[in-house]
Amino acid sequence: xxxxxxxxxxxxxxxxxINQVLPQYVKVHFPSSILLNGFTHFGKEFKxxxxxxxxxxxxxxxxxxxxxxxxxxxxxxxxxxxxxxxQTSDFHPTGKVEILLSFxxxxxxxVKKGLTAYPNIGAKVFVSSGxxxxxxxxxxxxxxxxxxxxxxxxxxxxxxxxxVKINLQSIFGRHCxxxxxxxxxxxxxxxxxxxxxxxxxxxxxLIDATGEYSNYANQPYCTSKILGDxxxxxxxxxxxxxxxxxxxxxxxxxxxxxxxxxxTLKIVEIATKNNKLPTAVKDGVYIxxxxxxxxxxxxxxxxANEIEKEYAEFNIQNLAQxxxxxxxxxxxxxxxxxxxxxxxxKRKWDNSTSLFLRTETLIQSTHFKSIxxxxxxxxxxxxxxxxLDTFFNCPDKKILRIGFDNVGxxxxxxxxxxxxxxxxxxxxxxxxxxxxxxNVKNKPVVLLIDEAHQFLNKxxxxxxxxxxxxxxxxxxxxxxxxxxxxxxxxTQMPRDIPNGTLSQMGTFIVHRLINYNDKEAVSNxxxxxxxxxxxxxxxxxxxxxxxxxxxxxMPIIMKFDEPNIKPDSSTPxxx
Numbered sequence: 346x347x348x349x350x351x352x353x354x355x356x357x358x359x360x361x362x363i364n365q366v367l368p369q370y371v372k373v374h375f376p377s378s379i380l381l382n383g384f385t386h387f388g389k390e391f392k393x394x395x396x397x398x399x400x401x402x403x404x405x406x407x408x409x410x411x412x413x414x415x416x417x418x419x420x421x422x423x424x425x426x427x428x429x430x431x432q433t434s435d436f437h438p439t440g441k442v443e444i445l446l447s448f449x450x451x452x453x454x455x456v457k458k459g460l461t462a463y464p465n466i467g468a469k470v471f472v473s474s475g476x477x478x479x480x481x482x483x484x485x486x487x488x489x490x491x492x493x494x495x496x497x498x499x500x501x502x503x504x505x506x507x508x509v510k511i512n513l514q515s516i517f518g519r520h521c522x523x524x525x526x527x528x529x530x531x532x533x534x535x536x537x538x539x540x541x542x543x544x545x546x547x548x549x550x551l552i553d554a555t556g557e558y559s560n561y562a563n564q565p566y567c568t569s570k571i572l573g574d575x576x577x578x579x580x581x582x583x584x585x586x587x588x589x590x591x592x593x594x595x596x597x598x599x600x601x602x603x604x605x606x607x608x609t610l611k612i613v614e615i616a617t618k619n620n621k622l623p624t625a626v627k628d629g630v631y632i633x634x635x636x637x638x639x640x641x642x643x644x645x646x647x648x649a650n651e652i653e654k655e656y657a658e659f660n661i662q663n664l665a666q667x668x669x670x671x672x673x674x675x676x677x678x679x680x681x682x683x684x685x686x687x688x689x690x691k692r693k694w695d696n697s698t699s700l701f702l703r704t705e706t707l708i709q710s711t712h713f714k715s716i717x718x719x720x721x722x723x724x725x726x727x728x729x730x731x732x733l734d735t736f737f738n739c740p741d742k743k744i745l746r747i748g749f750d751n752v753g754x755x756x757x758x759x760x761x762x763x764x765x766x767x768x769x770x771x772x773x774x775x776x777x778x779x780x781x782x783x784n785v786k787n788k789p790v791v792l793l794i795d796e797a798h799q800f801l802n803k804x805x806x807x808x809x810x811x812x813x814x815x816x817x818x819x820x821x822x823x824x825x826x827x828x829x830x831x832x833x834x835x836t837q838m839p840r841d842i843p844n845g846t847l848s849q850m851g852t853f854i855v856h857r858l859i860n861y862n863d864k865e866a867v868s869n870x871x872x873x874x875x876x877x878x879x880x881x882x883x884x885x886x887x888x889x890x891x892x893x894x895x896x897x898x899m900p901i902i903m904k905f906d907e908p909n910i911k912p913d914s915s916t917p918x919x920x
Contacts, residue, residue, distance in 0.1 A: 353401040353408065353453055358471040360394055361440075363402065363464050370414070370443050371402070371463070373470050378436040381416075397503040397881075397902065399473035400442055404464045407447045407457065410473065410481065410899065412503075414880070415441035442470070443878065445899030446481070454480060456898050475507030486515025486896035496541045499905040502889055509903045513545055515896035517791050519851020520822055522842075523835040524867060529856030530888035532557055535793060535835050536908035543743045548788050550736075550770075552763055554796035556750035557912045564910065566743040568736055570729070573715040573751035578762060579723035582730050584655045587765050590815065591756055592703055598696040606667040608652060609633075610659035612641065615648045629663045633673050633686045661719055665704045672697060707756060716752060716762065730769060737778065737788070760815055763800040767792075767817030770830060774821070779829035789829035794818065797834035798841040822849035839866040852894030857885040878902070 360380050365372035375381060381394030394400075396416060402409040418426075422436055447462060449455035483495045495510040516538070523538075525531040536558065542549045543566060551558060562569035570576040580588075585607055594600045609631045616622045623640040625632050631641070645652060672694040674687030708719050718728065725731075729747070736745045747766070752759045770792060777783040779790050794800060801818050821832050823845065834850070836842060840862040847866060858864050859882075868879055878891060878900040885891070888907070893900035 353473060353477050354403050354469070354471055358401075358474075360400060360470045360472055363466055363468040363470065364439070366463050366466065370441050371411070373400075373413075373440045373442055375438045375440065378438055381438065393472060394438075394440065395503065399475075399478050399503065401471050401473045401477070402442070402444075402464045403469045403471070404447075404450065404462065406450055407462050408450050408453060409444050409464055410446050410448065410478070411442040411444045412878075412899075412902075413440050414443050453477070454484060456481065456484065475501065475504040478504070479507050479510065481899075482901060483510045483512070485898065486512045486518060494545070496545060497906070498537055498541060499888075499903045502886075502902045502904050505904070509892075509901060511892075513541060513547070515894070516852050516854075517542075517831045517833060519826060519895050520831055520849055521833040521852040521854065521894075522839065522847065522850040523833065523854045523856075524837070524839045524858065524863070525856025525890065526837055526859055526863075528887065529858075529885065530890070530905065531835055531837065531856050532795075532912040532914040533888060533908055534854055534856070534890060534905045535795060535833075536910055536912050537905050538833065539744060539793065540908050540910065542791055547743070547791065548737075549744045549791045549793055550733075551744060551746045551793045552766065552795060552800070553746050553748045553750075554759075554794075554799055556748050557795065557914055558746055559748065559750075559913065560910050561744060561746050564744075566741065567746060568732065568739075568742050568744070569746040569748070570732055571748035571750055572729070572762065573712065574748075576727045576729050576732055576747075577716055577718040577721065577725075578729040578765060579718040579721065580661055581656060581658055581723050582728075582769065583657050583717070583765050584768065585657055586655070587761055587768075588657050590761050591707065591758070592700065593756075594700050595696075598693060599700045602668060602671045602693065602697055603700065605671045606664060607657070607659065608645075609641075609671070610661075610663060610667055611652045612644050612648070613663075614659045615651055616644055619648075629660055630666045630670055633670050634688060635677055635685055637685055639684065661708060665701055665708065668697060668701055668704060669694070712753060713756070713758065716758065729766070733769070737773075737790070760800055763794070764815040764817045767821060771817055771821050771825065774825045774828035774830035777828065781829065787829065789831065791831045791833055792821070793833045793835070795835050797836040798838045801834065801836075801842050801846055816843075819843055819846045822846045839863050842866070844869075850894075851896065853891070855879075855882060855891045855893070856889070858882045 361373045361375040363371050364374040375394065383393040394413060394416065396413050398413050400411050400413060402411060416438055417440070418436055418438055444460060447457045447460055449457070478501065495512050497508050497510045499509045501507040501509060523531055523534055539549055539551065559569070561567045572578065588607070589600070589603065592603065594603045613626055613629060613631055616626070621644065623631070623644070625636045625640065672690050674690050676683045677685040677687040707713055714720050733745065736742050749759055749763070752762060773779065779787055781787045781789070818832065821830060825832070834842065839847060840860070853867060855867055858867065864879060864882055878893070881891065881902055889902070889904045891900050891902055
């Protein structure tokens with residue numbers, strides 16, 4: 346049936362009359378409880394007046410789409426209830442209807458954003474057809490003149506035969522958050538969204554925190570890599586601030602020494618490339634004790650731009666030794682000779698001993714070598730940045746899964762590594778690499794982060810409890826939508842996501858939530874889902890969710906289809 350043939354105000358669909366109007370909802374009087382019964386009309390099934398059912402209200406200039414949220418009997422009828430009354434009497438219920446959106450009375454598919462008017466007392470209420478609701482949903486997020494490009498992702502809870510067909514731009518165009526407690530179907534929803542992206546020719550990168558999505562590895566359109574197993578993120582692609590977070594130097598003495606050692610090793614690297622190596626350099630380490638400063642200063646002045654770049658472009662194998670060489674006095678002979686460094690500064694040395702040990706432990710660790718490639722050049726094909734660039738340029742590959750299965754929690758490496766990947770994606774986006782308007786070959790990318798509470802809102806503390814924020818994903822959420830990099834986070838604890846990041850989520854897919862703080866976090870960040878809709882959260886079944894957002898004039902209570910590729914989220918059984 347085409348749009349022009351849909352008449353939402355047919356007499357056969359009549360339910361009742363409006364008898365009270367309030368800002369968030371209206372109350373309805375049903376002349377007979379028989380009108381609430383379900384029925385079939387021209388082969389289409391109508392659920393009638395059940396809680397959760399959609400209704401349309403006929404106004405003077407506008408029509409309104411609403412959802413029944415409450416039903417009750419008048420006090421006089423409720424007091425006279427008995428078994429005989431149910432069999433012989435006709436009741437006259439009242440109900441509460443949440444108004445979801447308004448539309449042009451003569452063009453029902455011209456949806457008005459926000460409620461500019463309300464129905465009058467006495468306005469007629471009709472049960473809504475599933476087809477009408479489906480037509481509305483397919484137009485969400487579609488601008489005037491655009492052709493809807495929709496894909497089916499599930500069905501309405503109140504009307505299982507009504508398919509939910511959504512324009513993916515309305516879900517991902519303003520970033521997306523998938524939230525819900527364990528067992529609510531969050532992982533299946535993420536997998537269904539990935540399948541929808543692939544089916545529509547889009548690209549996605551999945552940070553898989555637990556290996557739950559390993560089944561994608563067998564698909565020809567997927568590149569699947571596991572950090573520390575068949576790929577690594579080379580330390581030279583970390584920023585100096587990432588190294589600081591990884592090594593946790595204290596701010597009093599260790600931070601200046603670490604910064605000086607990194608700068609010195611960068612100078613050694615550049616001097617080696619340009620055949621200007623000072624005589625003070627031995628085996629890749631700059632020996633400073635009682636040495637002249639001028640060669641060092643000249644090299645810094647000549648190559649300051651390269652030295653001050655944020656990336657860790659030096660030989661990290663020499664870092665522990667270089668840290669020790671930095672523990673010297675700034676001048677010789679008790680400050681009389683400023684042109685030379687002095688002797689060993691025992692105070693600096695003693696205060697930096699823990700930094701020496703942390704650095705050696707990290708660099709010599711077999712586990713961290715396999716993750717950060719401390720003993721590799723970074724030109725290998727298994728280096729993650731190379732894998733990312735290859736993926737962006739390969740039209741046949743639609744999803745890159747990055748598994749964190751083998752990444753341990755020591756040194757808070759998981760958080761730092763995810764943040765470094767996010768920072769790399771952020772820099773690529775800022776350069777316009779995902780914006781088709783810059784180059785027709787560019788493709789927008791959706792970055793999905795499973796178990797996002799492990800990576801977002803993280804602070805790393807040093808041994809003196811000074812903290813540093815890991816905020817790459819927060820920056821992506823705030824600025825990258827215009828660059829073609831879209832963020833989709835999945836978490837069971839939305840309260841642990843930074844408020845700044847959560848407030849940038851334009852779309853929410855909310856599965857069952859029970860914890861009060863979690864519900865409040867979603868309620869505060871999601872203005873379109875009012876209290877009446879959020880009341881459904883604790884009773885949602887498996888796979889059921891509330892879909893709401895900036896491009897959704899009304900919240901949708903739906904059940905997601907099971908994905909073809911199911912994540913491995915089963916719980917081991919007790920014997």
